[in-house]
Amino acid sequence: MRDAEPKAIHLSDYRPPAWLVDKVDLDFSLHPSQTRVTSKLSLRRNPAGALGAPVVLDGDGLTLVRLAIDGKPMAGPSFEATPDRLTLAHPPADAFVLEIETLVDPTANTQLMGLYRTSSNYCTQCEPEGFRRITYYPDRPDVLSVFTTRVEADEAESPVLLGNGNLVESGKVDGTSRHYAVWHDPWPKPSYLFALVGGRLAKISDSFLTRSGREVELGIYVEHGKEARAGYAMDALKRSMRWDEEAFGREYDLDVFNIVAVSDFNMGAMENKGLNVFNDKYVLATPETATDADYSGIEGVIAHEYFHNWTGNRITCRDWFQLCLKEGLTVFRDQEFSSDERSRPVKRIADVRALKAAQFTEDQGPLAHPVRPETYREINNFYTATVYEKGAEVVRMLKTLLGEAGFRAGMDLYFERHDGEAATIEDFVASFADATGRDLSQFALWYAQSGTPVLTVSGAWDAEAGTYRLDVAQEVPPTPGQPTKKPMLIPLALGLVGPDGRDQPLALGNVPVENGVVEVSEARQSFLFTGLDARPVPSLNRGFSAPVNLVSDLTEADRVFLAAHDADPFNRFDAIQRIALEMLKTGARTGSLPATEALVTAARAILADTTLDAAFKAQALALPGEGEVARELAKDVDPDAVFAARKTLRLAMGTALEGAFATTYSAMAATGPFSPDASSAGRRALRNLSLDFLAVTGSAEGIARAKAQFEAADNMTDRITALAVLTQHEVPEREAALQAFYDRFERDALVIDKWFTLQAQIAAPGTLDRIKDLMLHPAFSLGNPNRVRSLVGAFAATNPTQFNRADGAGHEFVTDVVLTLDGKNPQVAARLLASFKTFRQLEPVRRASAERALRKVAETPGLSPDVADIATRALG
Ligand code: 0A1
Ligand code: ZN
Numbered sequence: 001m002r003d004a005e006p007k008a009i010h011l012s013d014y015r016p017p018a019w020l021v022d023k024v025d026l027d028f029s030l031h032p033s034q035t036r037v038t039s040k041l042s043l044r045r046n047p048a049g050a051l052g053a054p055v056v057l058d059g060d061g062l063t064l065v066r067l068a069i070d071g072k073p074m075a076g077p078s079f080e081a082t083p084d085r086l087t088l089a090h091p092p093a094d095a096f097v098l099e100i101e102t103l104v105d106p107t108a109n110t111q112l113m114g115l116y117r118t119s120s121n122y123c124t125q126c127e128p129e130g131f132r133r134i135t136y137y138p139d140r141p142d143v144l145s146v147f148t149t150r151v152e153a154d155e156a157e158s159p160v161l162l163g164n165g166n167l168v169e170s171g172k173v174d175g176t177s178r179h180y181a182v183w184h185d186p187w188p189k190p191s192y193l194f195a196l197v198g199g200r201l202a203k204i205s206d207s208f209l210t211r212s213g214r215e216v217e218l219g220i221y222v223e224h225g226k227e228a229r230a231g232y233a234m235d236a237l238k239r240s241m242r243w244d245e246e247a248f249g250r251e252y253d254l255d256v257f258n259i260v261a262v263s264d265f266n267m268g269a270m271e272n273k274g275l276n277v278f279n280d281k282y283v284l285a286t287p288e289t290a291t292d293a294d295y296s297g298i299e300g301v302i303a304h305e306y307f308h309n310w311t312g313n314r315i316t317c318r319d320w321f322q323l324c325l326k327e328g329l330t331v332f333r334d335q336e337f338s339s340d341e342r343s344r345p346v347k348r349i350a351d352v353r354a355l356k357a358a359q360f361t362e363d364q365g366p367l368a369h370p371v372r373p374e375t376y377r378e379i380n381n382f383y384t385a386t387v388y389e390k391g392a393e394v395v396r397m398l399k400t401l402l403g404e405a406g407f408r409a410g411m412d413l414y415f416e417r418h419d420g421e422a423a424t425i426e427d428f429v430a431s432f433a434d435a436t437g438r439d440l441s442q443f444a445l446w447y448a449q450s451g452t453p454v455l456t457v458s459g460a461w462d463a464e465a466g467t468y469r470l471d472v473a474q475e476v477p478p479t480p481g482q483p484t485k486k487p488m489l490i491p492l493a494l495g496l497v498g499p500d501g502r503d504q505p506l507a508l509g510n511v512p513v514e515n516g517v518v519e520v521s522e523a524r525q526s527f528l529f530t531g532l533d534a535r536p537v538p539s540l541n542r543g544f545s546a547p548v549n550l551v552s553d554l555t556e557a558d559r560v561f562l563a564a565h566d567a568d569p570f571n572r573f574d575a576i577q578r579i580a581l582e583m584l585k586t587g588a589r590t591g592s593l594p595a596t597e598a599l600v601t602a603a604r605a606i607l608a609d610t611t612l613d614a615a616f617k618a619q620a621l622a623l624p625g626e627g628e629v630a631r632e633l634a635k636d637v638d639p640d641a642v643f644a645a646r647k648t649l650r651l652a653m654g655t656a657l658e659g660a661f662a663t664t665y666s667a668m669a670a671t672g673p674f675s676p677d678a679s680s681a682g683r684r685a686l687r688n689l690s691l692d693f694l695a696v697t698g699s700a701e702g703i704a705r706a707k708a709q710f711e712a713a714d715n716m717t718d719r720i721t722a723l724a725v726l727t728q729h730e731v732p733e734r735e736a737a738l739q740a741f742y743d744r745f746e747r748d749a750l751v752i753d754k755w756f757t758l759q760a761q762i763a764a765p766g767t768l769d770r771i772k773d774l775m776l777h778p779a780f781s782l783g784n785p786n787r788v789r790s791l792v793g794a795f796a797a798t799n800p801t802q803f804n805r806a807d808g809a810g811h812e813f814v815t816d817v818v819l820t821l822d823g824k825n826p827q828v829a830a831r832l833l834a835s836f837k838t839f840r841q842l843e844p845v846r847r848a849s850a851e852r853a854l855r856k857v858a859e860t861p862g863l864s865p866d867v868a869d870i871a872t873r874a875l876g
Pocket of ligand 1: 125127128268269270271304305327383827
């Protein structure tokens with residue numbers, strides 16, 4: 001066990017490692033409960049490290065069997081071994097080989113960190129600190145070594161044996177039922193990128209020819225019988241490999257690239273060098289079992305992990321404070337890939353929706369932290385929306401500021417300078433500064449200051465002078481540990497839309513504004529736009545050029561105008577969303593919704609606009625979620641009032657636009673066989689949005705339409721949306737449809753997850769009891785992270801009225817699950833607990849109940865460091 005109350009670790013305390021590992025030879029003898037691990041470390045004193053330092057290796061719950069130095073067994077006082085540390089106070093020389101034998105029990109490993117079993121296969125997860133659960137090692141990302149791994153196992157139990165890099169040898173172990181494989185990875189890497197897999201797996205194979213002519217063998221390993229479901233993932237992999245060559249000049253660097261899909265995994269996937277391990281949710285898809293969102297998720301995650309090969313693996317992180325160096329950049333890269341493969345504006349809208357839902361809420365609550373934190377107690381809790389999604393926004397802003405060519409020059413220099421190294425955010429920013437000659441010191445505040453900046457903008461039109469003055473004020477709100485902030489450098493993309501709906505020229509003091517981006521760098525600043533013929537409507541923060549909360553003096557009429565005419569599709573979307581959001585806020589605050597005509601008119605125009613694609617329409621017309629309304633209200637939130645306001649607005653829109661939705665529903669019907677491409681998915685999204693609005697009154701006709709679609713669907717998107725519509729209504733069709741769905745997909749865990757989620761999301765008082773029953777269902781298991789997330793996670797994160805029940809039963813239930821789960825899988829438990837991060841914005845009764853539940857957790861003895869850290873910070 002690790003220290004239950006770990007000390008805070010500070011970025012400012014970073015010191016280079018005292019010892020380096022030139023190479024490491026690992027030998028695994030796999031066994032369900034007693035796997036023997038022999039490690040031979042070629043240790044060398046680091047000339048840049050602390051003088052005369054002992055050798056101190058990390059461990060976590062290890063059992064030491066044997067130690068040897070340069071082949072000679074060690075004994076007694078020459079070393080000190082605890083489960084968590086191995087210390088050689090007096091190393092024999094400045095370079096020597098240390099041989100360590102440990103025993104580990106993969107079957108008992110329910111944390112899913114280190115070596116564990118999933119569906120009776122063996123697999124590993126080492127990021128961030130899992131390798132120390134396998135063997136003693138300097139388990140920090142700035143110790144890079146060349147790994148050779150021999151894996152041996154019973155051949156019948158584990159016919160497949162995989163490791164990092166290239167396969168160099170394999171064979172039978174004479175006279176036994178065992179066999180072995182030796183894998184060699186020529187690229188020095190930190191221990192968190194180590195992986196091995198052993199088990200009974202089926203393989204789908206393909207190949208890829210890199211642009212310099214290297215033939216790469218591609219393999220995706222899945223459970224037997226699921227081979228046909230991995231085709232889309234393989235296709236996404238090949239497209240990712242090509243894209244990275246074209247967009248970033250990055251080629252793959254080994255002869256083999258393998259992916260293994262496992263069903264028990266704490267996160268989405270892992271970029272181990274040459275051997276990615278995936279949550280099978282991000283690999284397996286067929287039209288019958290996967291939604292369009294699943295397909296795009298697979299494409300995005302496959303790309304993400306593949307892109308890590310350069311941004312994360314070839315250039316890794318010096319320490320875990322630099323996590324955003326690989327994650328923010330790699331998310332940016334996967335977003336760009338999906339934008340190129342699909343529709344750029346629609347991808348941007350989806351990404352910003354997700355950013356606001358997850359990251360803006362994080363930034364506004366007690367768990368707020370900088371993109372690059374400066375202190376942590378438990379690094380597992382920093383795989384956050386801020387590090388990933390805001391980290392990607394920062395890279396995107398860099399590109400906006402430097403332009404396409406400047407950005408590429410900076411990336412090229414970064415790769416050239418730091419290939420093979422463990423780098424920092426300073427190294428990254430310096431590459432762009434040096435490649436373009438720009439001073440980026442103010443920009444770098446984006447990495448250091450937490451909190452979402454508020455940009456307050458107002459305009460003044462001078463008809464006589466033909467000028468429009470934009471007054472901009474910025475403020476970054478206080479966040480934990482950061483009471484005061486400095487002004488940020490904010491790239492604000494904008495346009496001035498004339499009365500004819502077209503962009504007017506954008507010039508400051510008669511000098512055209514390059515790329516339509518002005519730079520806000522001061523607390524208060526004015527921009528005087530010249531040479532205008534008529535009063536413009538400003539279209540601000542186009543394409544969401546900066547992750548800020550924008551407060552403007554635009555009227556509802558201005559927004560209706562922008563929703564109809566803005567040349568920037570993101571801002572067309574944003575204008576209509578803002579109209580709805582303001583109405584919902586008023587509705588939730590006062591109990592009565594303002595007049596809906598403007599919104600209905602704007603929505604009608606969007607539906608009828610033949611120049612817009614269906615996916616865009618579906619995004620524009622999907623009302624802001626309850627979470628977004630709550631976040632905008634920011635305090636004294638009553639989730640029932642938010643729900644009621646939203647329901648009233650949905651009813652008003654559904655009724656007023658019934659004809660238009662009915663027409664759209666028919667017009668968007670499939671014209672051919674299922675295809676997961678973006679345009680077909682967009683048509684399904686718009687059709688399903690129409691279905692939802694058509695059923696919003698719960699009319700017999702609406703329910704019948706949903707039931708008919710549920711029964712006739714030839715793909716999961718159509719089937720599950722119809723089922724979602726049915727489950728949100730208190731109708732007899734609901735239980736029958738849920739049962740039919742269960743019977744049909746009983747044997748398909750990933751689909752049963754959707755079944756759990758739909759029931760967890762029902763906004764009705766019976767839901768909590770239903771969930772408690774479902775936890776006893778044979779298909780449910782606390783040991784499987786996907787199951788936990790699909791039921792309890794979905795409840796806490798996406799059912800605000802029931803999770804925040806006024807009687808406190810929702811809060812109590814979730815914290816009880818957290819406490820039970822903590823003994824099994826602390827990482828998943830901590831993530832679940834983090835759904836309390838918005839509790840301070842609730843009205844007093846619910847706030848008190850959430851606080852009580854959190855205190856109960858915080859006061860429980862024997863908590864994992866993961867859960868203790870979240871509880872403490874959430875209570876702040
Ligand atoms: N590097 C992975 C994320 C990841 C982090 C921790 C894990 O284990 C607990 C697993 C995956 C990524 O960004 O995809
Ligand atoms: Zn990543």
